[in-house]
Amino acid sequence: MNNINKITDxxxxxxxxxxxxxxxxxxENNASPNKAGFTNIQDAMGIGIMYSLxxxxxxxxxxxxxxxxxxxxxxKNSGSATWFGxxxxxxxxxxxxxxEIKQELESLFKKPAVNIxxxxxxxxxxxxxxxxxxxxLNDMREKQGLSxxxxx
Numbered sequence: 001m002n003n004i005n006k007i008t009d010x011x012x013x014x015x016x017x018x019x020x021x022x023x024x025x026x027x028e029n030n031a032s033p034n035k036a037g038f039t040n041i042q043d044a045m046g047i048g049i050m051y052s053l054x055x056x057x058x059x060x061x062x063x064x065x066x067x068x069x070x071x072x073x074x075x076k077n078s079g080s081a082t083w084f085g086x087x088x089x090x091x092x093x094x095x096x097x098x099x100e101i102k103q104e105l106e107s108l109f110k111k112p113a114v115n116i117x118x119x120x121x122x123x124x125x126x127x128x129x130x131x132x133x134x135x136x137l138n139d140m141r142e143k144q145g146l147s148x149x150x151x152x
Contacts, residue, residue: 004100004101004104005104007101008101008104008105008108009108011049011105012108012109012114012116015041015042015045015046015116016042018041018042018045019040019041019042022041040117042116043116043117043122043123046105046109046116046117046118047117047118047119047120047122049105050102050105050106050109050118050119053098053101053102053105054102056094056098057095057098057099057102060091060092060094060095060098061091061095063087063091064088064091064092064095067085067087067088067091068088071085071088105118106118
């Protein structure tokens, strides 16, 4: 567990560094700052990491289940399920490790001092959502040849 804490802390350090790097580039090049949570590099990469972990967990869990079915079929045919049983065990160990990393990251990302989104839904919350004025949106839409938006 100590290694997982160290790795997840390093992930947060990396995400903070990437966000700071982009903020410096924006400032040095006199570009407009981010005005919406979904454009924040730190949040987007945090969400990407969580998505990758979920995908890996699902993949390895599916492989473990396939290996279990093969082991059962092998056992019926030859009375032995050793080879596939070892593969199944390895896949389940990988799933457990990835789940521990994911849980630790979710917990760490939710801490107020860290505050990194774990899903796109997080960006809709009061804390992450930054309102862009309708006039700014309509200016952008006008430049793109689109009709203006109206308040509802």
